[in-house]
Amino acid sequence: MDVLYFAWLRERIGTNRERVESSAATVADLMAELEARSDGHALAFADKTSLRVAVDQELAEFSAPLAGVREVAFFPPMTGG
Template identity: 60%
Template sequence: MKLEIRYFAWLRERVGTSAETVETEAVSIADLIVELRGRDEGYALAFSDPGAIRAAIDHELVGMDAPLAGAREVAFFPPMTGG
């Protein structure tokens, strides 16, 4: 499946791009992270602590076990804080 992936904040800095289209066999967000982590050192660093990352599928916040079936876009970003 083809997915548009968007990266925000320090994730964008570590992977070196704000967005890309990827072909993936991943079934869930967690599977996608495993695939991305294997791409190169920047991705490995960006996704080294999945607990420090939040994800959204088609603009809806989801957990790491969320299925990717039917998704068009996945976004990764650090946890947000209020203030």
């Protein structure tokens, strides 16, 4: 699946997109796998309360299943103004 990173996550990880082969059942499982990839990934996923996720371009919870998913995007909470 494609994993996309936006804003400060992109800066900490060093890329805006990566192709990931994963056996993760949920977004939370995927996050745990990604954290172990590098120090930048670990830093990006350290505070999960400051993260939001979209699964196949739909906002989702960390408990969302990943079966058949093509894209997961991580980003900080959006602010209005």
